[in-house]
Amino acid sequence: MKQDLIDGLMAICGRDSVKVDVPMKEYTSMKVGGNADVLVEPDSIEKIRECVSYLGSANVPFMVMGNGSNLIFSDEGYRGVIIRLGNKISKIEVEGEIMVAEAGALLSACANKAAEHSLTGLEFASGIPGTLGGAACMNAGAYDGEMKQVIVETLNLDKNGNFITLKGDEHEFSYRKSKIQNEGLICLKAVMKLQKGDKDAIRAKMADLNSRRREKQPLDMPSAGSVFKRPPGHFAGKLIDDCGLRGYSIGGAQVSGKHCGFIVNTGHATARDIIQLIKHIQDTVYDKTGVMLETEVKIIGGA
Ligand SMILES: Cc1cc2nc3c(=O)[nH]c(=O)nc-3n(C[C@H](O)[C@H](O)[C@H](O)COP(=O)(O)OP(=O)(O)OC[C@H]3O[C@@H](n4cnc5c(N)ncnc54)[C@H](O)[C@@H]3O)c2cc1C
CATH class of the missing domain: 3.30.43.10 (Uridine Diphospho-n-acetylenolpyruvylglucosamine Reductase, domain 2)
Structure with a gap:
């Protein structure tokens, strides 16, 4: 450059x-x-x-x-x-039941701040390892929660540098999708509406969800979380397992033995290994079940 x-x-x-x-x-x-x-x-x-x-x-x-x-x-x-957008732009403010946070704030930090203020609603997000901006773009979710339930307003930028405020339904949130993603906006800040709750119960729920995550997910190895979206009527991990792909490897990329919806980097994977494994899984699952798995992870550039 x-x-x-x-x-x-x-x-x-x-x-x-x-x-x-x-x-x-x-x-x-x-x-x-x-x-x-x-x-x-x-x-x-x-x-x-x-x-x-x-x-x-x-x-x-x-x-x-x-x-x-x-x-x-x-x-x-x-x-x-x-x-x-990371920790340099990650201020979190709370007033009453409203949390306003900059896009680089980690979801775990937002969830902890909510708990500190005895606010419930963000427990589901405490173990998702992304920023608020990434989570708004992806409508990230887990354990019956998703960003759609808490975000009431966002401040965004379009590619021409114009500020765009979205409110409520204007976000067009759906499963792992949003208007922010569809229109390539940059989320700068989000306003979240939470509810008063019991601090101990909030902390206990976060601890429970995070221990369930540790039990089910290969958190000790590099990954990008669930590689595929949940196909209607199925679970991606179960389809992959049923097709005999548990532990299947290409180079340093491996279908996790702990959770078949995850691909882990066993140490020296290249992006090519990962992308080839994704294609192999998609082809195998489609041939055996007729279900085409769509990626949830975003791949930048070709293999
Ligand atoms: C171990 C593990 C567990 C996971 N568990 C879950 C889970 O339970 N639920 C879930 O939904 N996801 C999960 N994920 C995936 C991931 O954490 C989420 O998708 C998260 O929301 C991504 O946030 P990020 O900041 O890392 O975004 P990035 O990975 O940096 O980016 C993801 C996408 O968002 C866009 N983006 C990022 N920031 C912004 C912004 N400020 N404005 C506009 N677009 C932006 C990027 O361009 C890209 O398209 C998991 C990942 C891992 C590694």
């Missing part, structure tokens, strides 16, 4: 917030993928807006990411700029 573009981003965000030739395996939970040309971590909404306008006017490809827990970058990496 041209130095004057990098200098321009540094002028907006500060020298320390712009990194060049960045290994995406260090920024994703799957721990695979090549380098991105540039990764920038703005620390304010205004700087995000300035970056988007600047990159748009310079015609440079860019994408937003949060904690990288639902992303697989190809081994070729990403030609363009990654705008990462």
